[in-house]
Amino acid sequence: MTDIHDIKPVLDIPMQWGWWMAALAVLILLGSGAALLWRRRHRASAAGPLSQALASPQEEACAQLDALAAEGTIAGKPFYFRLSAILRRYMERRFGIPAAEMTVEELLPGVERLPLPLDLVQPLKALCRAAEPIKFAERPVDPERMPRDLNFVRTFVQRTTPVGPVAGAQPDNNPTTQQTQKPNKLN
Numbered sequence: 001m002t003d004i005h006d007i008k009p010v011l012d013i014p015m016q017w018g019w020w021m022a023a024l025a026v027l028i029l030l031g032s033g034a035a036l037l038w039r040r041r042h043r044a045s046a047a048g049p050l051s052q053a054l055a056s057p058q059e060e061a062c063a064q065l066d067a068l069a070a071e072g073t074i075a076g077k078p079f080y081f082r083l084s085a086i087l088r089r090y091m092e093r094r095f096g097i098p099a100a101e102m103t104v105e106e107l108l109p110g111v112e113r114l115p116l117p118l119d120l121v122q123p124l125k126a127l128c129r130a131a132e133p134i135k136f137a138e139r140p141v142d143p144e145r146m147p148r149d150l151n152f153v154r155t156f157v158q159r160t161t162p163v164g165p166v167a168g169a170q171p172d173n174n175p176t177t178q179q180t181q182k183p184n185k186l187n
Helices: 017-053 057-070 078-094 104-112 120-136 146-160
Strands: none
Touching: 057 120, 057 146, 078 120, 078 146, 104 120, 120 146
């Protein structure tokens, strides 16, 4: 049996760590660069040019209401989804409540505690209650009601926009004008 040779021992090949470290560094750099690019593009597309140009909650809401009105005839469900989103976003930015994440059952009791003019509270509640079945149960909507609801939201935004004090103006001590707003009970 001279033709069968014994198994050779395992060769000890030294690990070349330099190549592995260089490859790992390149992968980390590529991954970081890709993540940075993705974040920049994601922020730019999410914010959009419109939201960067508008500073106040009123300006944003009015621009979105104008865009919704400019679309003309639109079905009830998408109309009320957008109208509700505009209203909730405005309330979130204006009053600091998480209206976009709240259900109607959570939002309506919170409306009672907001410093709103008294004549806006009940119509706001009615709109929120009426929009839910249209949005989620696809209840038919009266086409004449849609412009009224759009105008109500526009009025709500205009009337709840804070007005800065005019230079040299005296505080309003008239009890009849003070009576039209509820005190803020959120504190």
